[in-house]
Amino acid sequence: MSDTLITVVAILLGAILMFVFPLMSVAERSDDMSSLSVQTAVTEFVDNSRAVGKITMANYQELVSTLNATGNTYDIEIEVKVLDENVGKKSAWTTGTVIGENIYYSVYTSQIMEVLTDENGTSSYNMAEGDIISVSVKNTNKTMAQTIRGAFYSISGNDTYQISAQHSGIVTATGSN
Amino acid sequence: MKIQSLAVIFAIIILPIVIILSYFIHAEVDTIAIQTGYDTKLIDSTHDAMAALEINTANEDLSSVADSLRSIIEASTNVFFNTLATNLGISNAGNASVDAYVPAVLYTLYDGYYIYSPTRVPEILTADDDVVYVGDKGVTCLGYTTYNAGGVEKRVGRYKFESSAYVKGEKNDSTYGVLEGYGISHEYGQMLYLNEDGTYSPQVHHTDGRTDNTKYKQSHILKSYMPYSARYQGTNAGTDAAGDYDLTINYTLDNYLTIEGNIGAVYYSKTGYLISSNTVTSATANGEDLLPYNEKTAEEMILAGDKELSITIDPIMENGDRPGGIEITYSPMEYDGEVLSYSKAKEILTKLYEKINTDDDGDGIPDHTEDMAIISEIQRLELGVQQLGAIAYYVKAEIFSDWVYSNLNNIRASNVADDIAKLNEDYFETESKFDLFHSFKTFADDGVTVDYEDTTLIFQSDVNPELADSAFYSHKVNVIRNNIQYNLNLAISAYNEMLQTRNVQMPVIKDSEWEQILTRVSVTSFMQGLQCGMKVYNNYAIASSTNNELTMLPTEMYYTVDNEFNTANVEHEYHKIDCDNLPGDDGTNYISFTSKDIKYDKIYDRSTRLYAYDHRNLGCYRCAIPSNYEKDVYDRNGNPARGYSDDIIISLLSPAKKKAYYVGTANAKQAIYKTNAITDSNGFEVINQDESTLEFLNRDSVQDLSANLSARPIKEVREVEVTLSNLKCDNASEATVNFTLILNGSIETDYSMVLNLEQATPQTMVFPIHITDDRGEQTVNRIGLKKIDLEDRVTCRKLNVRIVYE
Known part of the structure; x- marks a missing residue:
């Protein structure tokens, strides 16, 4: 009787050890691989954009297709911090060493996409030298590793993601007008 | 076999695979992370180098200090290495440990480039x-x-x-x-x-x-300035230029050219902006036509500022049309009762700016005086100076371009001389046998038969050379790119030769990045050889500048209505020329300035104040700060629409804004400092050098000077220089003698020159010649020197006779 129970438990354990664990392991490696290519793609996208001073549709599409090639779906968030160097002299100056206020204000994905997809446009969003661009990418579907892991222990909340990458940097050239 | 054994075997096979795979992927992730880190550090250091370059050029009067550009570049490389070393966690004292990984830093400037790279130098x-x-x-x-x-x-x-x-x-x-x-x-x-x-x-x-x-040691040095140049050889350079030619043309990032070399017997040194022919349809100073003059003479006449000037320009716009005549006029300006020249007006402007930026309370911060009397004077003078600068630019450019289109209109891309590459063969032979100008001409294996040649005419008068689709533009870009590639490759492979221990190679730079390098002043830095995880790092970074005094970009120009310029009213904003919010109707005048003027200030005087900022206008939040704005564009079918564009679409601007655009860009170009500029723009021919004795027997006696004349039209002659020595007169009481010059036996110049008698040292007479009527069509076939005052016999030795052509 107890032998039968132990055999059942042993078979269950054996099944988990023999199939689920390797599968989970391989799935996680696959996610690692995905995050590697996602990180590379994001870095490339940001560095290209900041060196040329513009976000172009071609670069954006390249990023999207690299991301899709990993078999997952992603949420791409682009933020451009525009340097507001509007330094007109309004009243008496308070300090003799500061050029201007140098405040940043942010422009987000939807505003950028609006310019990129304008049908009478050049398919590019221009930035000025001194602006800061940052891009962050997260997967929105459940990867196989997440599904398997979810079967054993679940992490609650919507914000759980397995693959993510972010990169940012200062823009080094002014894209033409 | 039992199922347990199978399970164990399975585990034994799978586990190592999983472990190794995981290890490998993590190593790869680390590699990428380190590489990304290096990339960021390199880009940031390059950006710092560019910022240093911008700041230094902004406050430097480049024309007044010889080679100041070189010291600015050296300062910029210092900044680059300091930032890189700091970023890599090495203190400034340890720069030398970073040096070895930087095979080259490339500075592409307005009319040439510098390469900073390791070289073997003797001690x-x-x-x-x-x-x-x-x-x-x-x-x-x-x-x-x-x-x-x-x-x-x-x-x-x-x-x-x-x-x-x-x-x-x-x-x-x-x-x-x-x-x-x-x-x-x-x-x-x-x-x-x-x-x-x-x-x-x-x-x-x-x-x-x-x-x-x-014994050689290796050290990083800034190699000498290399112009963007190509040498052209062939026969019959143009309609008006027969004979063999051997010319060097120096290109720049815009349409400025310097041409030096021989066409036939005449040695030309010409310099100027190339525009399409008939861009300037008329140009007068006090009613006199300016176009037949030499560029230099015309410029002097214009910048004196004492004449009523009027020019009509009709440039080709980006859609191939012409705007139909834009008139730019200038009336002499006065200040305190004095008629102002261009340079005097600029001087007064500086003084006026100082007046509204004084520091009376002595706290080191300039007080803000909103004295409208002074500000409106600034507005009046600034507008006048810009019109004057623009007129000078267009007149000079038209004269120069007319010369180019009649003298160089037969030169083809394949006329590029291919011997430049061969000069360096003895020292470093690169593996690819990279030929400097292989894109214009390639040879078969025998090295003599031409396989392919690009026979595009470089100078075509009916297209606007400033537009990217013109033959001139694409040829220029090719020349510059090949030139840089060749020398950069040489510098990097020379370093490779020196290193022996590891390989350094020049990476392939993408076309889009070349575009960036070839339109703006840029710094490109290369970093190679650092160990990063599983591989060796090899990458480069580019930083471009739009805020400097070395170039002018039409898209980086801002405009205000003339009576709003430099006022502190929040409603008086500056805009880009195609921004909807730039106010004005057909009669409005605009004052322009470059983005550099806003970013880096000009007035800086350490002794009296810390800092003074002389731009009070605010930037427009639509066009000037974020620079993505909807404006009038052409849609895909060529119909006017609303949309975004990278370029300024001139044909859709209102007439007043078109004029403002053409005046603004021309004035900014006129003000750029050019390293390769030559003061005079002309050609000369030495026609007589035989040192024979001349004898003038009596009054009005004429001696012939002509020999080897290349018979060009008289209207092209700018001046004739005659050098004589050992002047002696039979009548010892006479001290001086007067000469005049006679062309073709009948055309006497209006000028006479006085020479001292009894003087052994050489004396040179320069006869200016400006003949624009029918007589100018004759070719010069005889030059005679006429003594006009003394009755007595005068003898002298003839040393040298030169004709200077326009």
Whole structure:
């Protein structure tokens, strides 16, 4: 009787050890691989954009297709911090060493996409030298590793993601007008 | 086999695979992370280098300090290495450890480029911070060795140096005699280079396998300035230019050119902006036509600012149309009752700016005076100066371009001389046998038969050379790109040769990045050889500048309505020319300035104030700050629509804004400092150099000077220079003699020149010639010198006669 129970438990354990664990392991490696290519793609996208001073549709599409090639779906968030160097002299100056206020204000994905997809446009969003661009990418579907892991222990909340990458940097050239 | 055994075998096979795979992927992730880190550090350092360059050029008067550009670049490379070292976690003192990983830093400037790269340099003997020369105390000659210089045996002295015997500035009297004994007395007073065996020699020399060869050390140096140039050779350069030609054309990032070389017997040095022909349809100063003059003369007449000027321009716009005549006029401006020249007006402007930026309370911060009387004077003068600058630009450009289109209109891309690449073959042969101008002409294996040649005419008068689709533009870009690629490749492969231990290679730069390098002043830095995880790092970074005094970009120009310029009213904003919010109707005048003016300020005086900012207008939040704005564009079918565009679409601007655009860009171009500029823009021909004696018997006696005339039209002659010596007169009481010049036996110049008699040293007479009527169509076939005042006989020696052409 107890032998039968132990055999059942042993078979269950054996099944988990023999199939689920390797599968989970391989799935996680696959996610690692995905995050590697996602990180590379994001870095490339940001560095290209900041060196040329513009976000172009071609670069954006390249990023999207690299991301899709990993078999997952992603949420791409682009933020451009525009340097507001509007330094007109309004009243008496308070300090003799500061050029201007140098405040940043942010422009987000939807505003950028609006310019990129304008049908009478050049398919590019221009930035000025001194602006800061940052891009962050997260997967929105459940990867196989997440599904398997979810079967054993679940992490609650919507914000759980397995693959993510972010990169940012200062823009080094002014894209033409 | 039992199922348990199978499970164990399965686990034994799978586990290592999983572990190794996981290890490998993590290593790869680390590699990427390190590489990304290096990328960021490199880009940031390059950006810092560019920022240093911008700041330094902004406050420097480049034309007044010789080679100041070079010291600015050197400062910029310092910033680059400092930032890179700091970023890599090495303190500034440890820069040398970063140096080795940077095979080159490329600075592409307005009319040429610098390469900062490691080079082998000989070590020069110094003591007490002074260079030691042969003959100084402490230097003794050990004898000489012979070495082979291109098949010829040469003697080179070997010297020993004892620092204990060295006394600064004192000579060893016996040295010269010793050197004479060895037959190497020419080495006296020369600098000394270290040899490999510890001795010194006054020459760098090398013979295989010997220990007394010159010792080299490796150090990063800024190589000499290389212009964006190409050499052209062939026959019949243009309609008006017969004979063989051999020219060097220096290009720039915009449409400015410098042309030097021979066409037939005439040596030309021409410089100016190339525009399409008939861009300036009329140009007058006080009613007199300016276009037949030489560029230089016309510019002087215009910038004097004392004439009523009026020009009509009709440039080709980006859609191929012409706007139909834009008139730019200028009336002499006065300030305090004085008529202002261009330079005087600029001087007054500086003074006026200072007046509204004084620091009366002495706190080091300029007080803000909103004195409208002064500000409206600034507005009046600024507008006038810009019109004047623009007129000078267009008139000069038209005169120069007309010359180009009639003298160089037969030059094709394939006329590029291919011998430049061969010059360097002896020293470094790159593996690809990269030919400098292979895109214009390629040869078959025999090196003689031409396989392919690009026969596009470079200078076509009916297209706007400023537009990217013109033949001139694409040829220029090709020349610049090939030129840079060749020399950069050379610099990097030379470093590779030196290193031996590891390979450095020039990475392939993408086309989009070339576009960026070739339109803006840029810094490109290369970093190679750092270990990063599983591979060796090899990448480059580019930073471009739009805020500098070296170039002018039409898209980086801002405009305000003239009476709103430099006022602190929040409603008086500056805009880009195609922004909807830029106000004005057909009669509005605009004042323009560059983005650099806003970013880096000009007035800076350490002794009286810390800082003064002289732009009070605010930037427009639609166009000037974020620069993505909807405006009038053409849609895909060529119909006007609303949308975004990278370029300014001139044809859709209102007439007043079109004028503002053309005046603004022209004025900014006129103000750019050009390294390769030459003061005069003309050609000359030496026609007579035989040093014969001339004899003027009586009054109005004429002596013929002509020989070897290349028979060009008289209207092209700018001046004739005659140099005479040993002037003597039979009548000893006479002190001077007057001469005038006669062309073709009948055309007498309006000028007479006075020369001193009884003077043995050479005297030069310059006869300016400006003949624009029918007589100008004749070709020059005779030049005569006429004595016009003395009755007595005068003799002299003729040394040199030159014709200067426009």
